Amino acid sequence: MPYYTILMDFPLHGRSFLRELDFTNDEWAYFINLASELKTAKRNGTEQQYLRGLNIALVFEKMSTRTRCAFEVAAADQGAHTTYLDPSGSHLGYKESVADTARVLGRMYDGIEYRGDSQCTVEELAHLSGVPVFNGLTDLWHPTQMLADALTMKEHSDKPLNETSFAYLGDARFNMGRSLIVSGAMLGMRVVIVAPQEFQPPSDVVSEAEQRARESGAEIIVTDEIEAVRDIDFIHTDMWVSMGEDEAVWDERVRTLLPYRVTEELMEQAGERAHFMHCLPAVHDNMTTVGQRVFDRYGLIGAEVANRVFEGPRSIVFDQAENRLHTIKAVMVALLGR
Numbered sequence: 001m002p003y004y005t006i007l008m009d010f011p012l013h014g015r016s017f018l019r020e021l022d023f024t025n026d027e028w029a030y031f032i033n034l035a036s037e038l039k040t041a042k043r044n045g046t047e048q049q050y051l052r053g054l055n056i057a058l059v060f061e062k063m064s065t066r067t068r069c070a071f072e073v074a075a076a077d078q079g080a081h082t083t084y085l086d087p088s089g090s091h092l093g094y095k096e097s098v099a100d101t102a103r104v105l106g107r108m109y110d111g112i113e114y115r116g117d118s119q120c121t122v123e124e125l126a127h128l129s130g131v132p133v134f135n136g137l138t139d140l141w142h143p144t145q146m147l148a149d150a151l152t153m154k155e156h157s158d159k160p161l162n163e164t165s166f167a168y169l170g171d172a173r174f175n176m177g178r179s180l181i182v183s184g185a186m187l188g189m190r191v192v193i194v195a196p197q198e199f200q201p202p203s204d205v206v207s208e209a210e211q212r213a214r215e216s217g218a219e220i221i222v223t224d225e226i227e228a229v230r231d232i233d234f235i236h237t238d239m240w241v242s243m244g245e246d247e248a249v250w251d252e253r254v255r256t257l258l259p260y261r262v263t264e265e266l267m268e269q270a271g272e273r274a275h276f277m278h279c280l281p282a283v284h285d286n287m288t289t290v291g292q293r294v295f296d297r298y299g300l301i302g303a304e305v306a307n308r309v310f311e312g313p314r315s316i317v318f319d320q321a322e323n324r325l326h327t328i329k330a331v332m333v334a335l336l337g338r
């Protein structure tokens with residue numbers, strides 16, 4: 001696998017970052033290596049600025065803490081400026097179309113981040129704006145999260161990524177489940193998706209992952225059997241109800257996904273080296289509005305993960321959150337750097 005460094009040209013310059021499958025397996029690994037170098041440089045005080053004077057629009061039609069902050073801090077570290085458009089802060093979708101917004105932003109900005117429901121919207125922005133567009137999460141894919149997850153697993157494993165394994169439990173039909181199976185396949189990992197059948201990734205996504213696995217040597221397992229978590233390096237989960245979904249689906253999710261909750265017993269089953277990961281936000285206690293609602297309605301403290309796992313010694317969720325910064329920086333440097 002080729003290993004590039006930031007001292008070389010940026011081989012992906014000018015491209016958009018819309019979904020994992022738009023990149024080759026080697027290009028995907030390149031982002032992770034670049035992020036690792038940028039992280040080390042920031043820590044050592046030797047970071048070079050490759051984005052000086054550039055302007056980047058951050059368009060969020062859904063809420064965010066990590067993704068927004070990572071784009072803003074990464075841009076500032078690299079000498080670029082950002083404009084944040086919040087879910088109600090522009091005409092997009094109300095009296096201005098995606099097509100018109102794309103052409104306006106493309107005249108003013110060097111790059112555009114977009115978060116919303118629709119993959120078609122982020123694709124259209126990329127097609128019509130004429131500048132690189134970064135997918136900050138749609139219902140189908142969460143590719144910037146994948147790079148942070150991969151960097152975190154690399155840092156917490158004593159083996160190369162292609163000898164490392166992870167399991168994802170929960171709703172695997174949505175952005176996190178779909179992106180994890182594909183990204184793991186591209187990196188040559190052993191990927192175990194553990195979900196009830198109706199929550200498993202669609203067959204076209206599994207086929208794409210299997211195709212990439214044939215190239216990378218990855219192993220892909222999709223099952224509803226919880227025992228499949230045995231002897232695994234990392235356990236991932238995600239919120240049972242994602243942004244934009246109706247509150248009413250909580251009843252069905254709790255009923256169906258409760259056996260797939262990440263508990264201390266499940267971590268024991270996974271084996272002694274297993275670490276816990278979560279893209280966050282997580283429902284792990286009753287200290288938030290959502291957590292309190294889950295407690296009042298179902299008598300559960302936490303939903304997809306038990307608080308003792310989330311707060312326990314095997315949890316690496318805040319390392320994972322920090323890596324959103326370094327990996328999003330790598331995406332912007334790779335695609336816009338000069």
Ligand code: CP
Pocket residue numbers: 063064065066067068137145279280281
């Ligand atoms: N993991 C993630 O995307 O977090 P935010 O929703 O806070 O951006």
Ligand code: NVA
Pocket residue numbers: 137174175176238239241242243279280281
């Ligand atoms: N599946 C979650 C991920 C949040 C980062 C959502 O879409 O809300």
